Amino acid sequence: MPIRSALSQAARPLSSSSLAEQPQVRAALDWFAKNLKWINDLQSALTEIPAPSFQEEKRAASVRAVFAAEGLPVQTDKLGNVIAELRGANDKECILIAAHLDTVFPADTNVKVQHEGDRLLAPGISDNGTGLAAIVAIARALQAAKVRPQRTILLAANVGEEGEGNLRGMRALIDGYRTKLRAVIVLDGSGTDHVTTKALASRRLEVVITGPGGHSWSDFGMVNPINALVRGSVRFINTKIPVSPRTTFNLGQVEGGTSVNSIPHEAKLKVDLRSESEDELVRLESALRDCISTGVKDETENARDRSKGKLEWTVDLIGSRPGGELGADSPLLAALRAADDYLGNQSRIERSSTDANIPLSLGIEAIAIGAGGNGGGAHSLQEWYEPAGREMGLQRAMLTLLGVSGVAPEKAR
Ligand SMILES: [Zn+2]
Known part of the structure; x- marks a missing residue:
């Protein structure tokens, strides 16, 4: 993996304690605790702007305005990703820190933030209100303390992480910066208890x-697409899947038919397949195709009247998130571990599906972490966030970031 070794050779990650001894870095780390109210208020304000996947423009514009107010050069790409730049002494290499803008909630969902004691409640408040507030807070803290990185830092609020967004925002960012990019840090949700490296x-x-479709009584005996879908689906859900590597499937959405007394002309099904192993995923996808094919065949063979038309079927890929894994000797992981040690935090390695999938699948160093505080109920209307202690998560993200970007020596400023 050439890009990973590029990061290893160019500079070992800076230790968190030597970073924190530098007055500017210390000031940036201390900025968070002094500005908690501003960070919490920003998080609420952003959460209250509806941003379903493919409709992130308004929320993106708000993030852009805050970056611009900090005097950072900022641009919006053609997909709607907002990218602010903190120019480093070495502008030929960059580190990307990103948080997704989109939510799983339709635009008419009530996203007004409710307060219950110290708890904030609103759909999307944690996933990804926390991450968005964090990238903006990190930008402000670095600017306020006049930290100049060695490698350029790109701070992005990206589109298309959830559902059928299919990581399109991150795909475009990686495409655009591929040759300069040395590491990617994704801030997604709350907490400091994990690091996604897989x-x-x-x-x-x-x-x-x-x-063909027809009348339930007069055309009885004709092939029925819903029958075929049910026959195929029953076969598929009886497919054996391994416990390890962990592999899952979900029949998530089904559609078809026009009325109870019509033989339908169409049946549709959306299926989500996940696995720790790319091979299992390939096997499961081909099992789905075989089962549907057999379901169609069974229905055709069982039809009493085949003269009235036949069934057609397709299975199309509507989304794909590639797998990948960070090496155990990763400088980015070392920077995260150094930040954890310095802050007295403990975190476990996780495997998950995030924006980090894209760089990881291409051999680019990447992790996804929470941005501090505590949250829960992601993707539900009961989603909540508690900001207490969030400054530790922000410091953790910043120390990891500066660990891999480096800080420009005094004379280079
Ligand atoms: Zn998320």
Whole structure:
């Protein structure tokens, strides 16, 4: 992996304690605790702007305005990713720190933030209100303390992480900066208890079966797409899957038919497949195709009247998140571990499906971490966030970031 070794050779990660001894870095780390109210208020304000995948523009514009107010050069790319730049002494290499803008909630969801004691409640407050507030807070803290990085730091609020967004925002960022990019830090949700270094591979497929359609009584005996879908689906859910490597499937959405007394002309099904192993994913995808094919065949063979038309079927890939894994000797992971040690934090390695899947699948160093505080109920209307202690998560992210970007020596400023 050439890019990973580029990071290893160019500079070992700076230790967190030597970083924190530098007056500017110390000032940036201390900035968070002094500005907690501003950070919490920003998080609420951003959360209250609806931002379903593919409709992130308004929230993006707000993030852009805050970056611009800090005097950072900022641009919006053609997908809607907002990218601010903190120019380093070495502008030929960069580190990306990113948080996704989008939520799983439709635009008409009530996203007004409610307060219950110290707890904030609103759909999207933690995932990813916490990450968004954090990248903006990190930008402000670095600017306020006049920290100049060695490598350029790109701070991005990206589109398309959730659902059928299919990581399109991160794909575009990686495409755009590929040659200069040395590491990626994704801030997603709350907490400081984990670090995602393994990308969970997933595939999403849509099954469509069509037929002639007809009357439930007079055309009885004709092939029925819903029957075929049910026959195929029953076969598929009986497919054996391994406990290890952990592999899952979900029949998540089903559609079809027009009325109870019509033989439908169409049946559709969306399926989500995930696995720790790319091979299992390939096997499961081909099992789905075989089962649907057999379901269609069974329905056709059982039809009493085949003269009235036949069934057609397709299985299309509607989403794919590639897998990947950070090496145990990763400088980025070493920087995160150094930050944890310095802050007295403990975190466990996780495998998950995040924006970090894209760089990890390409051999680019990447992790996803929470941005501090505590949260829960992600993707539900009961989602909540408690900001107490969030400054530690922010310091952890910043020390990891500066660990891999480096800080420019005094004379280079
Ligand atoms: Zn998220």
